[in-house]
Amino acid sequence: MDVFTLKQLVAKAALEYVKPGTILGVGTGSTVDCFIDALAEANMALKGAVSSSVRSEKKLRDIGVPIVELADITGLDIYVDGADEIDPAFHLIKGGGGALTREKIVADSACTFVCIADESKLVQTLGHFPLPVEVIPMARAVIARKLQALGGTPVWRKGFVTDNGNDILDVSGLHISDPCALESEINQWPGVVTNGLFARRGADVCLIGSGQEVKKLLLAPTTTICHNGVANS
Ligand code: 5RP
Numbered sequence: 700m701d702v703f704t705l706k707q708l709v710a711k712a713a714l715e716y717v718k719p720g721t722i723l724g725v726g727t728g729s730t731v732d733c734f735i736d737a738l739a740e741a742n743m744a745l746k747g748a749v750s751s752s753v754r755s756e757k758k759l760r761d762i763g764v765p766i767v768e769l770a771d772i773t774g775l776d777i778y779v780d781g782a783d784e785i786d787p788a789f790h791l792i793k794g795g796g797g798a799l800t801r802e803k804i805v806a807d808s809a810c811t812f813v814c815i816a817d818e819s820k821l822v823q824t825l826g827h828f829p830l831p832v833e834v835i836p837m838a839r840a841v842i843a844r845k846l847q848a849l850g851g852t853p854v855w856r857k858g859f860v861t862d863n864g865n866d867i868l869d870v871s872g873l874h875i876s877d878p879c880a881l882e883s884e885i886n887q888w889p890g891v892v893t894n895g896l897f898a899r900r901g902a903d904v905c906l907i908g909s910g911q912e913v914k915k916l917l918l919a920p921t922t923t924i925c926h927n928g929v930a931n932s
Contacts, residue, residue, distance in 0.1 A: 703733075705817040705908030710734040712906045712913040716777050716813050719744045722767050724805045725759060726780020727752040727798035730815050734779055735759060749775060751805045752798040753862050769808060778809035782902070783828045783895070785820050789902040789918055790878040794831030794895030797861050803893050807900050814902035818909040825878055829854070829869035831895040836866050838890020845888055846870050865892055 700708070710733035717723055717738070725731060725748045735755065738745070739762040747767035750756040756766050780802055784792040791814065793799050806812050830851070834842045843853040846868065856867040875881055878898035885894045905916040 700908070700911055702817050702819065703729075706730045706733045706815075707737070709815040709817070709906045709908045709913050710737045712915075713779050713813055713815050714738070714741055714743065716779065716811070716904075717743055717745070718776070720746050721776060722747045722749065722772060724749050724775040724778030724780075724809045725751065725755050726778065726802050726805070727755050728781040728796045730781035730817075731755060731779065732758060734815060735762060738762065738764070749805055749808075751780065751801040752796070754796070754798070769805065775805070775809040777811050777813060778806050779813045779815060780806065782814050782816050782820055782897075784822045784825050785814060785816060785902065785905055785907075786822055786825050786878070789814070789905060789916075790825060790896070790898040791901055792825050792828050792830055792895050793897050794833070794867070795828070797831065797833075797856070797859055797867055799831055799895045800833050800861065800863055800865075800893045803897060803900070806897065811904065812900070812902045814905045816905065816907055818907050821907065824875060825896070826873050826875040829871040830873055830875075831856075832868045832870060832885060833861055833863070833865050833892040833894070834868060835890045835892065838888075839866050839868065842888060842890050843868055846873075846885075850874060861892075863892065 747765040782791040783795040851870040851873040853868040882896035
């Protein structure tokens with residue numbers, strides 16, 4: 700099965716977590732695009748959605764889902780989003796699409812973060828995918844030097860401006876042995892808006908397209924269950 704078909708498969712599987720009449724948190728990316736298509740196909744009557752990007756907001760509006768401001772609600776039950784890398788503890792690298800800050804805000808407001816991805820995103824250790832760091836433009840060079848001092852190679856994502864009006868540095872070569880510690884360290888530098896490590900608030904459930912099927916990975920107890928309910932490891 701090709702990667703796009705796997706994305707469609709996991710997108711459909713995530714509908715299991717969506718209750719009609721509720722407000723849903725929606726992430727950003729090509730897998731989430733498939734999820735929004737699946738919502739439309741299933742004729743899911745949502746009360747609304749909190750979107751993590753202008754891109755997803757437009758797509759949600761196009762299918763008739765009302766956009767809700769996070770400031771107008773007290774929290775969300777479910778947040779559905781993709782990832783660039785997923786480690787065995789469900790720590791993530793996100794932000795390939797540049798929506799990391801709003802994604803982190805919405806994820807942090809949700810009780811359950813359902814991560815949807817194809818199996819190419821599963822890794823033992825995070826860091827092969829360059830870590831996106833959203834920075835206030837004025838601080839870009841300062842932060843780039845600090846990232847170099849950590850052993851990383853930051854590259855300015857030229858020509859890209861985030862939905863918040865900021866720049867992105869994509870950092871390769873980082874040795875991410877402690878994702879929570881690194882997330883906190885980078886986030887406390889003045890000028891950093893946030894970084895793409897989702898370790899302090901990682902995913903709760905991962906729906907992974909693998910081979911011909913969707914595997915539901917749960918953190919505790921550590922089990923791998925086929926989406927059709929058949930345990931396979
Ligand atoms: C956007 C993200 C995406 O979730 C991540 O880049 C995965 O994208 P895709 O579903 O296109 O592979 O973090 O900021």
